[in-house]
Amino acid sequence: MIYEIAEKCEKEVKKICDDYEVYVSTGKTIELDSKNDELNFAKEEITQGIGIRILKDNKMGFAFTSDLNKINQTALQALENTKLNNPDKNYAFSQEEKVNEIDKLYDKKFENLDLDETIDFLNNIITKANETKCEVTSAGFSASRGESIILNSNGVSIADKSTGFGAGLSVNIEEKGNVATAYDSVSSRFYDLDGDKLAEDVCKLAMESVDTKSVETNDYDVVLDYYAATGLLSTFLAAFNGENVQRRRSILHDKMNSEIVSPNLSITNDATLEKGMYSAKCDGEGTVSKKTNLVENGVLKSFMYDIYTANKENTTSTGNGYRNSYLSTPSVSPSNIILDFDEKIGIGEIAQGVLTTSVLGAHTANPISGDFSVEASNAFKIENGEISYPINKAMISGNIFEILKKSEGVKSEIKQYGPFILPKILVHNLRVVGQH
Numbered sequence: 505m506i507y508e509i510a511e512k513c514e515k516e517v518k519k520i521c522d523d524y525e526v527y528v529s530t531g532k533t534i535e536l537d538s539k540n541d542e543l544n545f546a547k548e549e550i551t552q553g554i555g556i557r558i559l560k561d562n563k564m565g566f567a568f569t570s571d572l573n574k575i576n577q578t579a580l581q582a583l584e585n586t587k588l589n590n591p592d593k594n595y596a597f598s599q600e601e602k603v604n605e606i607d608k609l610y611d612k613k614f615e616n617l618d619l620d621e622t623i624d625f626l627n628n629i630i631t632k633a634n635e636t637k638c639e640v641t642s643a644g645f646s647a648s649r650g651e652s653i654i655l656n657s658n659g660v661s662i663a664d665k666s667t668g669f670g671a672g673l674s675v676n677i678e679e680k681g682n683v684a685t686a687y688d689s690v691s692s693r694f695y696d697l698d699g700d701k702l703a704e705d706v707c708k709l710a711m712e713s714v715d716t717k718s719v720e721t722n723d724y725d726v727v728l729d730y731y732a733a734t735g736l737l738s739t740f741l742a743a744f745n746g747e748n749v750q751r752r753r754s755i756l757h758d759k760m761n762s763e764i765v766s767p768n769l770s771i772t773n774d775a776t777l778e779k780g781m782y783s784a785k786c787d788g789e790g791t792v793s794k795k796t797n798l799v800e801n802g803v804l805k806s807f808m809y810d811i812y813t814a815n816k817e818n819t820t821s822t823g824n825g826y827r828n829s830y831l832s833t834p835s836v837s838p839s840n841i842i843l844d845f846d847e848k849i850g851i852g853e854i855a856q857g858v859l860t861t862s863v864l865g866a867h868t869a870n871p872i873s874g875d876f877s878v879e880a881s882n883a884f885k886i887e888n889g890e891i892s893y894p895i896n897k898a899m900i901s902g903n904i905f906e907i908l909k910k911s912e913g914v915k916s917e918i919k920q921y922g923p924f925i926l927p928k929i930l931v932h933n934l935r936v937v938g939q940h
Contacts, residue, residue, distance in 0.1 A: 506530055507663070511573060512651045513554055513818040514775065517579045521702050523559035524526055525789065529652040529830045532614075534622050536645045541630045552828035556582040562591035563892060566833050578721060582764060594619035598790035599661040601767055606793070608779040609666040611694040614649045622647060632703035641685070645671045647695070660790040668781065673702055674917050677710045684894070686710035687862070687881055688731075691920070692781050709770035709861065713882045716894045719938040725857035726900065727886070727914055732927045734921045735866030735878070740904045741923075742871050744773075745836045746824075759804050763764055765908040767802035768846050770779075774841035775823055782839040782923050788827035790832040796822045801846075802909075810836050831834055832937040843926040845913025852889035858936050859884045859891065860900065877901040880936070899908055899937040907931040 510528045517524045530552045537545040553570040556579055565586030565621050569578040578782040626645040638816035653663040672689035686709040690697050728736065750757075756764060765771075777786050786792050787837035789811055797805050809817065810825025813836055825834035851859070861882035883895040914928035 506651055509554065510655050513556065513575050513579070513741045514655050516576050517556060517582075519559070519744055520579055520583055521558050524595065525557040525654065527555040527557075527652065527827070527830055528656050529553060531648060531650040533615070533648040534646065536626050538626065538640070538643045540700040540818060540823060541634060541640045542625065543623060546619060548624065548682060551829070554578060555827070555830040557597075557833065558582045559595055559597065562585045562593050562595060563587070564592075564595045565589065568830050570830075584721065591746075594810050594812050597656040597658055598660050598786075598814060598821070598935060600760050602790040603662055603785050603792055604776065606776055606778060606783050606785060609693050609783055610649075611667045611669075612830045613695045614647060614667045617647060617695065625697075626671070626900065627689055629671060629699040629703050632700050633673060633707055635678070636703075636711070638677050638707040640673070640675050642674045643672065654786065654788075654790040656790055662786045662790055662792075667693060667695075667928055669693075669697055671697050671699060671702060673706045675706055675710050677707075677714060679714045680712075682714050682716070683712050683869055684713035684716075684882075686713060687919075691781055693781065707883055712884075715896045718887070718894045719858065719883075719885055719895045719936060721899055721938045722936060723933045724936050725854050725886075725930060725932050726936065727806060727851065727854070727857060727859040728929045728931065729859065729861040730919050730921050730926065730928065731862035732860045732880075733786060734924045735863045736869065736876060736904050737841075738866065738922075739869040739871055739874060739876065739927075740908065741838060741841060743874075743905075744808050744810040745807040746807045746817065747836050749807050750813060750816055752854070755872060756807075756873060757791070762804055763802045763909075764905065765802050765806045766911050767798060767909065768912060769799065770801055770844045770846075771799040771875070772797055772799070772842040772844065773808060773822065773824065773839055774842055777840045777842075777925075780840040780925075781920055784839070785824045787821075787823045787839075788832065789821075789825040791821045791825060793839070794823050795851040796824075800842075806835055808837075808838060810834055825858065839925045840920070840925055841923045843913075843924065843929070845911075846858065848913035848927060849888075849930060850915045851886060851891070854886050854889055855929070857886035858898070858900075859886055863900065874906070875902075878905060879908040890915040895938075897939045899939070901935045902931075903935070907934060
């Protein structure tokens with residue numbers, strides 16, 4: 505079906521222009537949400553649409569539609585929209601390349617998945633949590649299938665499909681007048697989520713966070729658990745965006761081939777990763793997916809580019825021109841970001857420190873300087889290599905670029921949260937302000 509739509513669209517576009525790109529996508533999504541332990545939202549949605557880009561006289565025009573009877577009008581609108589833009593020689597469409605298959609991105613189980621089965625899955629998570637002393641405040645589940653094809657006047661023709669599944673759980677617990685909350689989520693390309701383990705882990709974290717004590721204000725070795733690390737790393741990652749670099753909105757704009765993080769750390773953008781949540785055959789403009797070394801042993805080696813920003817820089821696209829849907833044009837975005845530490849240490853090697861499971865307020869970090877001040881959530885004091893006690897509210901402040909210069913990996917499971925694939929991370933001499 506999707507091939508026929510794309511070919512019909514290309515036939516219409518060819519009638520009015522020589523340089524074009526056709527993007528067709530279809531998708532199905534199941535979403536469930538509960539408030540407390542009652543299901544209060546369930547949605548099953550099917551989407552389908554076309555995005556057309558036309559290049560004429562170095563001017564780019566874009567239009568989209570979800571009405572398959574309006575392909576001709578949409579193509580004409582894209583052509584008309586070229587008149588709204590200034591000419592720019594950096595506009596271009598992707599060139600034909602060899603496309604590599606990527607394994608484990610599609611789970612056939614989705615094809616037979618119905619709403620009742622997903623409701624049972626979510627209810628089982630809630631039931632498991634209720635068997636403890638925890639009270640469920642919210643829970644959610646999502647399953648999605650996406651299929652797309654991109655064709656252009658340079659001979660590019662790439663079709664791709666994938667699935668994704670996710671579940672999240674938030675609980676609180678009250679004991680002796682003290683209340684603690686906890687949250688976690690899991691995601692996978694396959695319907696292999698372990699809902700029981702999610703419930704057990706979240707409730708365990710909540711129970712361990714109840715009897716809090718204050719922590720003395722000081723500079724500590726701080727272990728950033730997965731959520732805490734990814735919250736702060738989002739600001740760091742923005743500095744690798746080619747557009748930010750060119751607009752001088754990145755502190756790294758003049759740091760190429762300089763040491764910017766610990767020599768123990770290498771960072772890779774890899775859209776070819778088997779079972780990666782952000783893997784695909786190509787990006788949203790038809791550039792074949794690849795692996796890009798952003799940082800090698802602490803040294804900055806590359807930024808992320810789409811075709812437009814790469815042309816401005818007189819380089820080649822890194823395959824990071826992604827689009828949210830047929831409704832939008834591509835822009836620079838990451839795929840799977842792998843943080844690889846050469847050596848890792850155990851928590852047992854930390855004499856005095858703090859472990860924070862997540863941070864609140866990471867979005868307020870300065871996107872250019874990297875300065876941040878966040879509240880530690882589900883935090884614990886580390887004493888003589890052991891988790892000693894849960895901590896009252898505490899503020900953590902520092903600079904993400906500076907703390908990564910003295911960071912180490914922690915011996916822990918490697919997990920993917922959002923685009924980041926990483927272990928827990930240890931940073932040294934981070935300011936922790938205790939609150940009584």
